[in-house]
Amino acid sequence: MKMKTPSQLKRFNTEDHACHRKPARLLASATLAAGVTILLFTLVNGEAAVEVPDFCRQTAQAVLTSCRDGVKSDYSLALGKCDNLADPAARAECQNQASADLNDARQTCEEQNDARLAACQRLGGAPYDPVIDxxxxxxxxxxxxxxxxxxxxxxxxxxxxxxxxxxxxxxxxxxxxxxxxxxxxxxxxxxxxxxxxxxxxxxxxxxxxxxxxxxxxxxxxxxxxxxxx
Incomplete structure (x- = not known):
């Protein structure tokens, strides 16, 4: 058997790995009003195929996050008001009401999100950007x-x-x-x-x-x- 030179071995190893190389994936970012969207590009036969993001669902998720954050903020403010009640019984009642309101508000956030996702399923994921004439x-x-x-x-x-x-x-x-x-x-x-x-x-x-x-x-x-x- 004829021995390969170091340069031939190097070329052989490079070519061998190239035969088993997985398709490259490129990531690009695009900014959306509701947050940051990641676009995924996959090289297929030398061309980039774009996976179109679901803007409707992304917007629904952003609104849900905002709703949940608002609920937490309202709860904290309610507890702050309760802390200023001198009567322990009234303070406890106030705190219980704040907890009940918190649970109700959380449920409302989830119900609203379910309604938005149902609308997304019917309308599709394209961005809502109407032209006003x-x-x-x-x-x-x-x-x-x-x-x-x-x-x-x-x-x-x-x-x-x-x-x-x-x-x-x-x-x-x-x-x-x-x-x-x-x-x-x-x-x-x-x-x-x-x-x-x-x-x-x-x-x-x-x-x-x-x-x-x-x-x-x-x-x-x-x-x-x-x-x-």
Missing amino acids: PSNFVARIDNPYFPLRPGTTLIYEGHTGEGFEHDEFAVTHHTRVILGVTCVEVHDTVTLDGELTEDTLDWFAQDRDGNVWYFGENTHELEDGLITT
Whole structure:
């Protein structure tokens, strides 16, 4: 057998490993409003194949994280208020209520997340980035499922675990221009046992196809007559 030279051995080893080399994987990062998305590129036949991220689920996860963080923050604030009660019995009752509210809020976060994931399954994972064309919107909202006629007030009320809740959804004669679109303004107020707990202005607009769009809100939550958020 003819002996191989050192250079031949080196070349042989290199070629041998090359035959068994696994496909290379390249990682690239892209930034999303809800966080950081990792895009995975796999070399297939010399070309990069992109695995498209599910933006809907990523957004749902970001909102869930935010909801959970908010629940923890509210719980900490509630305990801080309890600490300032001089009566031990009242303090203990306050702490128990804070714990109950914490559990309820956590459950709400999970239920909302389940609803978002169900929507993602139906709508797909593409990012929600609609183009707003003011010329595509009309002056009034007459969708039969959600008509907003100025001067109309809808009332929702009932008993809850915290007391009797009364919600007035009043369609005003005011409008506001948002992104070039003239929106109908709705004044939504919520009272609990007669005490105002939420005061919100909502803005809606309808496109030429009859779809009603929600353009945002300016909301305040109140406790003991004072704005908390």
